[in-house]
Amino acid sequence: MTAADTLPKMLCARARERGGATALRQKELGVWHELTWRRYRERVRDTALGFLELGLERGDKVAIVGDNRPQWLISELAAQSVGAVSMGVYQDSAASEVEFLIAWSEAVLVVAEDQEQVDKILEARTGLPRVRRVLFYDSRGLRKYDDPLLLDLAEVERMGARRAALHPGEFEALVEATRPDDVAILSTTSGTTGKPKLAMLTHRNLHAMAESFTAVEPLAPGDEFLSFLPLPWIGEQMIAVACALRVGFTVNFPEEPETAQQDLREIGPHMLFSPPRIWENMVSEVQVKIEDSSWAKRAIYGWAMRKGCAAADLRLAKRPLPAALALERRLAELLCFLWIKDKLGLRRMKRAYTGGAALGPDVFRFFHALGVNLKQIYGQTEVSGISVLHADGDIKFQTVGLPVPATEIRIADNGEILTRSPAVFVGYYNNPEATAETLEDGWLHSGDAGYLDEDGHLIVIDRAKDVMTLHDGTRFSPQFIENKLKFSPYVREAVVFGGDWPFVTAMITIDFANAGKWAERKQLPYTTFTDLSQKPEIYALVREHVARMNEDLPAAARIRRFLLLHKELDADDAELTRTRKVRRGFIAERYRPLVDALYGALDRVPVETVITYQDGRTATTRTELRIESLAEAVAVPGAAGRGTDEAPRAENAPATRGGRG
């Protein structure tokens, strides 16, 4: 057999080498079930041959929509084994989005987990004439469906098993025929702007990415990884598919999306790759729990955190720890950090990654204080997920690290980050215009503004079009301010405005669970999200945080007015992408009256919301939002109240130096 240069070949290689080792693990009915590499390959074989029975051909597309389960990966690899292309669809997409993606990709088979997903496809079927079969693997609620499109995936696997018995060697020949330049997946780009695009990634791309990534990050075959983020996301494809097949570590799937946190603790994985949201949530959770605990515990936590932060800052500056601090740090580990890490499921964590968006320096420092080796990954869907990464022991909060092997990074004249590597995609599916805009002479145009620091680390400012120029001429990243706002456990999302306006304002959504707990502790009665968000006490709470944060910002970037939004931002309302990135442009448009009010004279603004229930009924609520002004915070012109509480933070504001290149 030739080199394992496609994903199916990599699967067969792992099955040969370590057939009896655990490849996938899934909790079902409260018990973890394991799938060995040998069995994993067998099931891919049967499913692939079953797909052949259904008439799947080379180059066809197979759409997959569902939660993280073994069947998802098996379907993907089965499609690729016959030379077809898999496309993941975010499982929480609305029917119209599912229809758009399936129609655009011209998929002929759809693997849809359960009734919820099947309903979306059937609803859109008139727009999907190419779809020949819809395969499900959770039959609950589907008993009464007699649509001829529907077929149980288990039945497909049985068909394939019969074919495998009749034609031994057929699967092996198919896998052998897969070529590195075949397109392996169509990956939806996160689309903070407009409709999603489908990036075509070849086996060569994914293989190259896994190769460079594992060259600098020595993942081991015995490692455990928990796959709980949507599988269509490139980050999950990167680790759970490409790297897992390359290295042969175990991929675990949670029982249900809601149990991910508990399952994380049970598995105690060695690595984790999550967007900032997950890390921010963990910080909030710890902060809230500590706030709720006894005086003694709070005191120990406060002390341990101070020592942990001091030690982490020294270590990251590559300076030696004084013996006394080293001892104190060890004590802090025993008294506090071990237990927190255990609760969070991070106790065995060797390497933790964040990517997809910028993570605030405060969150970064928190995890390094705990002793979690959290590192930034930078990349796009179009480079198979990763191009730049923090190396072990070379971590700077404000940077995203160094390019991985075989990857070149260049800053264009306009400040845009360009990438060239064998992992760069071959183009957008059915969209040559977008491809031409993004790919020039093999260089990928990221749309991100950034620069390289003296050590060659890449610093990403923000999406180029989001970088705002403040009234005093400095360029500034709204995302940087938003991340600082989100460090408060009571803030869930924040949208900062300022570029075209005389000063900076923010639209903030509170964290309902944490703010609700806080209100309960203060014996503050509330009813709904809207009610809670408009309590003067909650405004005061957030205001305090905003005021404290303002002290760390240059005067021109300080938030002068903010409001607490009456609803949570939701991907179903297109306010967030499916990977939970804020779509700033869309929000500015949708909440135009609110933005105007933030820059107006009044401190109240009426809003009207239409709520759509699951059964299609709608209700309209009217309320009034308050706008809080912090005019006095900037009354002292220019005299920046530098953060005096702890280590200097000025270096954390990358964009103040922006505009290079």
Place this chain on the structure above:
Amino acid sequence: MAHDPHPSANLAVPAPEQPGTVERSDTARRLTVEAVSLSFGGVTALDDVSLDVHHGEIVAIIGPNGAGKTSLLNCISGLYRPQRGRILFHDAAGAAHELTRRRPHQIAAVGVARSFQNIELFAHMSVLDNLMLGRHIRMRGGLVDAALYWWLQRPREIEARRRVEEIIDFLEIESIRHHPVGTLAYGLQKRVELGRALALDPELLLLDEPMAGMNTEEKEDMARFVLDLGEEWGLTIALIEHDMGVVMDLSDWVVVLDFGKVIAAGTPDQVRADPEVIRAYLGDENLKGAGPAVVSAAPA
């Protein structure tokens, strides 16, 4: 007993107001209530109530407050003993059990389980423990078995846990498996309460206001569980409910009680159009337009 068991007749309800011409599924009878009367001192709670529940049906019992709905459920599950009449449960094997003379745990053992209007769970125990406890009636074993735990009792406990896990999976409560019931939101507690009844492996499930006090979303979830229990698990269900939207959407058959008497029975559409029901129960014409709209006929 004044009435014969009339096993072959397909008369739906022998209430005098009801014409016996309504269409109904022709499956086997699961529950027969025959001329049951119950009074507390001078107060008559149930007055000559008769009704049938057929296999695989979802039957709703509705009526204003104090109409005797819960009393009827209590008679079926053995908490009350009616002064007159009898209640027969026909199990899947075809055997008829007279419930009127049995004690509640015996009734549970033949395959009739219920949930309560006010949550009756052990608040300090976990969801899992509450469900396992509900399972104990299906567990065998005495002193000897316990002594031979590894050989006899352990496989049974594993089997019980597996069954309970299936219920947890069905009700989608995996994430709260180990939470103490008392810390859960009300809607979730109602779901656990349903789970505890399911742990008995019933053939007939009695639900006393499964959706009371829930918000729209929780009601939709619960309605889906009730429908799935009928369709996927093949259970027969009798439920009391005030939410007319839910009743009309869910049930195959509706029985209306007023002042302890059956005043109407039929398909949801028939009952909706019955002038007697509109007069006695709703007092106005709301019911006529009751599509998905929620008409709360009685205050909680």
